[in-house]
Amino acid sequence: MGRQIDLLLPGLHWDTALKQLNDQEYRPKNLERVLGKAKIVAEPGTDLTTTLFSLFGVGVVADRDLPSGAVTAFTPDRQSDGDCWALATPVHLLADRDRLILIRLAPQSIESDYAQRLISRFNSHFETEGLSLVEVAQGQWCMKLSTLPDMTTSDIESVAGRHIETFMPSGRDSASWRGLLNEIQMLFYQEEMNQQRMLQGDSYVNGIWLSGFGVCPEIENRYRALFGSHPLLSGLARLSKLPVSDPPSDIAEATAEDGNIAILFTDLLEAELNADTGAWVKALSETEQKLCDLLEVVDSAEDKLSIYTCKGYRFEVRKRGSIVNLFKGNKSLFQILGFVNSDRK
Template identity: 25%
Template structure:
């Protein structure tokens, strides 16, 4: 068995931070970081890394129909589609920043009411739908020709740098502004604000396009929880699994998505990030390393996507005998590579 773990968010993103991981007890991860063979990877978002693994062009891949196929109802959409994700825009100083739906705790009733308003007001641009309260889609009347930035590249950053560009960019910028007016005035948001919750005051369009003819599967088994990766697996002819721990993996080579720490890392939210990393140590890193020692795992690879430049660490059982290579803490590894 060859096991490949892809762990976005494992690298703490602030280059000025110190002490973010020095109290964490991570013996298995430290062993992997210390004795494994290291390789630099491109500067990428997790979505771009996954596209590369599926041997497709990250610049032109349509995330929206793939993510839609990966939702719980596994709906395959063969017409153009956009992600139209609910978000909260707010000023921090002079910058307008985006907070994604993962921070908004949107209920099913709220999503339905807001989508009813959008579909009534913007029927000319297409039809909105929401298979989950925090992931929305637009079936467009006229697919955009503009370049649209991925949500993960925009989250927590000044949106001025990520607005639609080229092609019909002005059309989509105007549409976003008009949607913001409708959402701002909706009773749902007045109720949320009265309760001390952030308003759902914008949508972010991204991932436009149609399903690719097919994708190349990167492994025999693909284990993933995020809809985008699950949709990629289905487009590659693999039905994704959703194992909770290493012990739940099916027999055979596997590529596993471990996104638990990613969302907290985007928001520099230290406590949940630390909790997620400790949980990954117990559920994945420690048992995988034990399986490598026992010989049931032949090679163990850890890929860490990062927009400053990713890292890949690979080791086999023989690397464990390299006594001169000492364990390396996650904090030491991060500071050595990113400070």
């Protein structure tokens, strides 16, 4: 009995890096050949969040967030039925004339003691309003609230590196939450550790970005095991009582699992969110090698391999007689992904 192996590569579509890559001598030829020969299948997920939820049977509902906060924060001893949560991603808001640009800070730059000082300050200040923060992973916080607001928000992936005005919460209750974001800025500005970090020229958190309001949904589970280091994936694993591990250095370790598996590589996405084209090219080379390793151990006669770029479709790698037969074609990665984008408009 064959397995379904889903490989998620968010960040592969970063236009800035793809255009630069198209002008360089280096080309990920093996990745280009695999994608160039694959069957393209439409999928509902248009970013990492919507793709992960769709794989677990949770679809987008009009005028409502996907409940990424509740799922990310989920542990059996932390939540009860009906608890409302949101993602509260720590960010730096940079003044640009009369507007603000959201800078998504690298998670490893937000040390635990620093995070706990800011979280404690927030919790003391907003306790009477029924709001509280918890740190669920380094650089990722979640906010618990008493009632679910009537509004929609934008995921951090959409806002990072951009002016925030067009991405602010919208809906009946949005005005008060916009005011809350401003209040948090003032609160964090007064924190002594932030004053010290400013003087030292270190990166610092001067705000949070709220998104993914909701309660834990009912999910479908079609996997036996998950591989990846992302807070939302970890929450989905806990909610579905699945084991989740970091991506193995030896891809054979992942494919040794019986049953369907999902593998998430986030290095390309991290590079995009950090606006680091050099890191993206390095991650692309490493990703290509991991894909080649995966193709070597997957049973092409039995197993099905799908590559998700988290942009509304997947590449369904076709059965093949040999690796050599699959590795044919001369389209660049820019042409392959650009063709799919233009074809879907």
